[in-house]
Amino acid sequence: MLAADSSRPYHHGRLREALVDAGVALARAGGPEAVVLRAASRAAGVSNNAAYRHFADRDELLRAVCERSMSSLALLMEQRVAALPADPDPVAAAWARFDALGRAYVEFATTEPGWFRTAFAVPRTMHSFGPGEGVGASGVGPYELLSARLDELVEVGAIPPERRPRAEYAAWSAVHGLSTLLSDGPLRDIPATEHDQALLVVLDFVARGI
Amino acid sequence: MLAADSSRPYHHGRLREALVDAGVALARAGGPEAVVLRAASRAAGVSNNAAYRHFADRDELLRAVCERSMSSLALLMEQRVAALPADPDPVAAAWARFDALGRAYVEFATTEPGWFRTAFAVPRTMHSFGPGEGVGASGVGPYELLSARLDELVEVGAIPPERRPRAEYAAWSAVHGLSTLLSDGPLRDIPATEHDQALLVVLDFVARGI
DNA sequence: CTCCTGAAGTTGACGGTGACAACATTGACG
DNA sequence: CGTCAATGTTGTCACCGTCAACTTCAGGAG
Numbered sequence: 001m002l003a004a005d006s007s008r009p010y011h012h013g014r015l016r017e018a019l020v021d022a023g024v025a026l027a028r029a030g031g032p033e034a035v036v037l038r039a040a041s042r043a044a045g046v047s048n049n050a051a052y053r054h055f056a057d058r059d060e061l062l063r064a065v066c067e068r069s070m071s072s073l074a075l076l077m078e079q080r081v082a083a084l085p086a087d088p089d090p091v092a093a094a095w096a097r098f099d100a101l102g103r104a105y106v107e108f109a110t111t112e113p114g115w116f117r118t119a120f121a122v123p124r125t126m127h128s129f130g131p132g133e134g135v136g137a138s139g140v141g142p143y144e145l146l147s148a149r150l151d152e153l154v155e156v157g158a159i160p161p162e163r164r165p166r167a168e169y170a171a172w173s174a175v176h177g178l179s180t181l182l183s184d185g186p187l188r189d190i191p192a193t194e195h196d197q198a199l200l201v202v203l204d205f206v207a208r209g210i
Numbered sequence: 211m212l213a214a215d216s217s218r219p220y221h222h223g224r225l226r227e228a229l230v231d232a233g234v235a236l237a238r239a240g241g242p243e244a245v246v247l248r249a250a251s252r253a254a255g256v257s258n259n260a261a262y263r264h265f266a267d268r269d270e271l272l273r274a275v276c277e278r279s280m281s282s283l284a285l286l287m288e289q290r291v292a293a294l295p296a297d298p299d300p301v302a303a304a305w306a307r308f309d310a311l312g313r314a315y316v317e318f319a320t321t322e323p324g325w326f327r328t329a330f331a332v333p334r335t336m337h338s339f340g341p342g343e344g345v346g347a348s349g350v351g352p353y354e355l356l357s358a359r360l361d362e363l364v365e366v367g368a369i370p371p372e373r374r375p376r377a378e379y380a381a382w383s384a385v386h387g388l389s390t391l392l393s394d395g396p397l398r399d400i401p402a403t404e405h406d407q408a409l410l411v412v413l414d415f416v417a418r419g420i
Numbered sequence: 421c422t423c424c425t426g427a428a429g430t431t432g433a434c435g436g437t438g439a440c441a442a443c444a445t446t447g448a449c450g
Numbered sequence: 451c452g453t454c455a456a457t458g459t460t461g462t463c464a465c466c467g468t469c470a471a472c473t474t475c476a477g478g479a480g
Binding site for chain 1 (some may be wrong): 334399418
C-alpha cells in the first residue's frame with residue numbers, strides 16, 4: 001500500500017546520506033541525544049524502519065553523524081587559520097596560527113553547542129574515528145592540526161624542544177575544557193563580556209604554560 | 211489492590227530520598243541519561259508514577275541527583291587536600307594543596323565517569339546550583355575551593371597578584387578539559403601509563419601558566 | 421522477453437519510557 | 451469519629467528502538 005504520491009519512487013536512491021543529513025540537522029538543534037531514528041526517517045520522507053537497511057542500529061547512525069561533526073570542527077579550524085593575514089615574522093605567524101586554532105575550537109563550541117557535543121559523543125561500543133574519518137580539507141583531524149602547530153612552534157624556536165613532548169595534552173585540555181564549560185557547562189550563562197575575558201585569559205594561559 | 215506483602219506499608223515514608231538514592235546509583239552506573247523515573251521507582255519498591263508526588267518531572271529528579279554528584283566532587287577535593295602531609299614551607303604547602311585539588315578532580319572523573327558527567331548534566335531549564343547546593347563539608351562547591359587556593363597562592367607570594375584575576379578560568383578549564391577527555395572523550399582508551407603522563411603534563415602546565 | 425532473486429522500503433508488533441487523569445489508601449487534625 | 455489532603459496506584463497515551471514478516475522494484479540468467 002504505497003502512498004498515492006507517485007512523485008516519490010518506492011526506492012529512495014540516496015537514503016543513507018539523507019538519513020545522515022537529517023541526523024546532522026537534529027544534532028545541531030538538540031545535540032547527540034536528539035539524533036533519533038524515527039525523526040531522521042520522517043525527515044527523509046521514509047518509513048520508521050527503512051534506516052535498518054543502512055545502519056545496524058541507532059548507534060551506527062549516530063557514529064556517522066559524530067564523524068561529520070568532527071569534520072566540521074576540523075574544517076572550521078582550518079578555515080580560521082587560512083584566513084589569517086600574512087605575517088613576515090615566522091615566530092609571530094606561528095603563534096597566530098596556534099592561537100587561531102584555539103579560538104576556532106571555542107567558536108565552534110559556543111556557536112553550535114549541540115553540534116560540538118555531538119563530535120565527542122561517539123558511542124563507546126564502536127572505537128573512535130579511524131584514519132580518514134573526522135578530518136578536514138587537509139585530511140587530518142583537530143588533534144593532528146594541533147600537533148602540527150606545536151611542531152611549528154618548536155621549529156621557529158618559539159618554545160624549547162624539551163617542552164614539546166605531550167604538549168598536545170596541555171593545550172587541548174585547556175581549550176576543550178573552556179569550550180565545554182562555556183557551551184554546556186556551568187559557564188554557559190555568563191555575560192558575553194565575561195565570556196570574551198575567559199577566552200583571553202585561557203589563550204594567554206596556554207601560550208605561557210606551553 | 212495492594213500487594214499481599216503487608217510488610218511494606220502503603221506510604222513509603224521517605225520516598226523522595228529513596229528516589230534520589232536510586233537515581234544516584236543509576237547515575238554512577240550509567241551517567242545522567244540512565245537516571246530514569248521508572249527504574250528509580252522500581253528500586254524504591256514503588257509504583258511508576260509515585261515519583262510525581264515529589265518531582266514535577268524527570269528533570270527535577272535529575273537535578274537533585276546532579277546536585278549530589280557535585281557535592282561528591284567537592285567532598286573528594288576536600289578530602290584529598292585534608293589528607294596532605296603537613297609542610298612547614300607555606301609556599302610549598304599552598305602549591306601542594308592546589309595540586310591536590312586538580313588531582314582529586316581528575317581522580318573523580320576517571321574513577322567514576324558516569325557520576326562525573328552527572329555533576330555537569332544539570333537540565334538547562336533549571337538554573338545552576340544555588341548557594342548551599344552542590345557543596346562539600348565546608349559548605350562551598352568546587353569552584354570556591356579552587357578560588358580559595360588561588361587566593362592562598364597569592365597570599366604566600368607564589369604567584370603575583372596581577373595574575374590572580376580570572377585565574378579560575380585557566381586552571382578550571384585545563385583540569386576540566388583533561389577530565390572529560392580522559393573519562394569520556396577521545397583519550398578514554400589510552401593506556402594507564404600514558405594517562406598518568408597526561409595528568410603530570412597538565413598539572414605542570416597549569417602551575418607554570420597560572 | 422520472461423522470470424526470479426535479492427536489495428530496499430513498509431507494516432505490525434513488543435517492551436521501555438515520560439507524562440497525564442482518575443482512583444485508592446491512610447494518617448493527621450478538627 | 452469523621453473528613454480531607456497528602457501519598458501511592460492503575461490505566462492510558464505518545465514516542466522511541468528493534469525485530470519479524472511482507473511488499474516493491476531493478477537488473478541479470480535463461
